[in-house]
Amino acid sequence: MILSLRKVSACLLAAVFLGSVGGCTPPWESDEVVLNIAPVNYARIRQDAEITLRQAAEDDLATTRFVAMEAIPKVLGAKAGPICKQALSDKSPEVRFAAAMGIGEIRYAPALEKLQTMAKYKVPGAERDAGTYCAVIYALHQLGDQTHTSDLGEMLFDDVVPVRASAALVMGKMKLKAAIQPLKSALGNERDDAMKFELTRALARCGEKSSIRKLEAYTRDRFVDEQIIAIRALEELQSPMCRTLFPYLAVHDKSPRVRTVASGALAAMGYETPELFSYCAQAALEPRTLMVQALGDAQKVTNKQVYFLQSLAAMSMSGFKHQQAIDVAGELLKSKDPGVRVASAVCILKKIPDVSVPKPVKKPVKTELLTLPKPKPEPVRVKLHTAGGKD
Numbered sequence: 001m002i003l004s005l006r007k008v009s010a011c012l013l014a015a016v017f018l019g020s021v022g023g024c025t026p027p028w029e030s031d032e033v034v035l036n037i038a039p040v041n042y043a044r045i046r047q048d049a050e051i052t053l054r055q056a057a058e059d060d061l062a063t064t065r066f067v068a069m070e071a072i073p074k075v076l077g078a079k080a081g082p083i084c085k086q087a088l089s090d091k092s093p094e095v096r097f098a099a100a101m102g103i104g105e106i107r108y109a110p111a112l113e114k115l116q117t118m119a120k121y122k123v124p125g126a127e128r129d130a131g132t133y134c135a136v137i138y139a140l141h142q143l144g145d146q147t148h149t150s151d152l153g154e155m156l157f158d159d160v161v162p163v164r165a166s167a168a169l170v171m172g173k174m175k176l177k178a179a180i181q182p183l184k185s186a187l188g189n190e191r192d193d194a195m196k197f198e199l200t201r202a203l204a205r206c207g208e209k210s211s212i213r214k215l216e217a218y219t220r221d222r223f224v225d226e227q228i229i230a231i232r233a234l235e236e237l238q239s240p241m242c243r244t245l246f247p248y249l250a251v252h253d254k255s256p257r258v259r260t261v262a263s264g265a266l267a268a269m270g271y272e273t274p275e276l277f278s279y280c281a282q283a284a285l286e287p288r289t290l291m292v293q294a295l296g297d298a299q300k301v302t303n304k305q306v307y308f309l310q311s312l313a314a315m316s317m318s319g320f321k322h323q324q325a326i327d328v329a330g331e332l333l334k335s336k337d338p339g340v341r342v343a344s345a346v347c348i349l350k351k352i353p354d355v356s357v358p359k360p361v362k363k364p365v366k367t368e369l370l371t372l373p374k375p376k377p378e379p380v381r382v383k384l385h386t387a388g389g390k391d
Contacts, residue, residue: 033274033322035281040330046352048333049345050076056342057083062092064338069095071342073102075349081108088114093129097166100135101173104142115139119148130155131166138170152179156186164190165198172202180206197226201233216241219249227258228312235265242269250276256283256290257312264316277322284313284328307337314343318350326351 053076056068069087073080080102087099088111100118103111118127118136127133134155137148155167168186171179180203187199197218203211216239218230231249234242242265249262260283263276283290287309291301314332317325325347332344 033278033281033324035285035324035327037285037324037327037331039324039327042326042352045326045330045333045348049348049352052333052341052345053349054083056338056345057087059338061338062090062095064342065090065092066094066098067339067342069098069102071346073105075346077106078108080106081110084108085111085114088118093132096127096129097132097135100132100139104135104139104173107142109143111139112143112145115143116145130158130160130163134163134166134170138173141174153182156182157189161192161195164195168195168198168202172205175205175207177206180208184208197229201229204233204237212237212239215239216245219245224255224257227253227255228261231258231261231265235268247271250279254294256287256294257309259283260309260312260316264312264319266319267316267321268319272320272322277320277325280313280316280320281324281328283309284317284332287313303337307335307340310335310337310340311343314340314347317344318347 053068053072056064057072059065059068065087069084072083076083084099084102084106085108087095088103090096090099100115103115114125115136117123117125119133119140120126127136134152137152140147141149152167152171155163156171158164158167164186168183171183183199183203183206187196187203190196190199200211200214200218204215212234215230215233215237218226219234221227221230227249231246234245246262246266246269250259250266253259253262260280263280266272267276267280287306288301291305291309295301310332314329317329329344329347329351332340333348335341335344
């Protein structure tokens with residue numbers, strides 16, 4: 001076992017959420033998670049993380065370039081601008097989509113002329129993929145060009161599901177109140193269950209309150225992919241229900257993927273415990289063990305499942321203040337899987353800018369403890385019937 005937990009009983013994780021009900025406070029000051037991994041050099045690992053992302057953006061595999069382009073704007077800021085602009089000419093529409101969305105996020109003005117050319121119909125250099133065109137509209141909107149924004153309303157009712165999904169995603173990212181009615185109309189006409197989820201998330205981002213409650217129901221859905229997206233959406237929206245839903249998912253959900261994401265979300269919200277960190281660290285360093293425990297010996301654990309869990313663990317580590325969180329990400333930066341390397345690089349670049357020199361910590365920083373209210377009747381759940389990710 002790579003992990004050891006000092007002075008913590010097996011039932012303490014439940015106690016942290018039920019402590020206020022039982023009238024006790026766990027002695028966090030005396031608890032310490034110990035990982036048998038070497039500490040990283042902060043300056044060197046940060047440099048390695050940035051190099052990893054830049055290399056991934058030029059990888060031969062389009063899937064790797066896409067993952068990198070999704071991550072780069074989030075952690076490199078203005079430095080990501082030239083990389084995203086160059087990726088607008090990528091042969092893969094998915095990569096161009098991510099690049100345009102990234103330019104919109106960081107509002108990289110030097111890409112405006114290129115984007116305006118991509119938005120012109122039947123002009124050399126114009127965008128040919130309808131889904132990517134939605135991302136181009138988003139980037140232009142973020143840079144102050146509203147010329148094509150109205151096209152999103154038509155594309156929201158396109159015959160092709162991925163095009164409708166791209167339009168819904170962009171409208172949600174814009175967070176315009178004016179988008180609520182078109183999104184509601186689209187949701188009323190929609191028959192594809194996965195698309196209904198995307199429309200619900202877009203409405204929630206635009207501030208439609210009933211859609212936020214529907215997202216809460218999605219966190220209990222039987223499809224892992226939708227659960228994970230719903231958790232991240234609720235964290236982004238800072239829903240008050242996070243305080244109730246996330247502890248339950250972090251402790252009781254059957255999927256290690258969901259538990260890992262919920263644990264990282266709680267840590268990012270300031271509710272960090274040794275148990276949550278220990279679980280995420282095990283997901284990063286001993287993923288196969290957790291997967292076998294979840295699936296049983298009868299079902300074979302694939303490398304794809306292992307790498308996906310490690311990627312989620314790397315992202316979750318960015319929410320923890322624990323001294324060894326960066327050390328865990330440093331271990332994952334050595335992975336054979338490009339997705340794991342990108343996720344760990346993102347974690348490292350998110351955390352190290354806030355830390356100049358690593359300082360020894362004798363005691364974990366005290367964090368607010370989160371209590372789990374008494375069980376209430378479960379909300380009405382929105383059921384999905386498409387084939388989703390399963391552990």
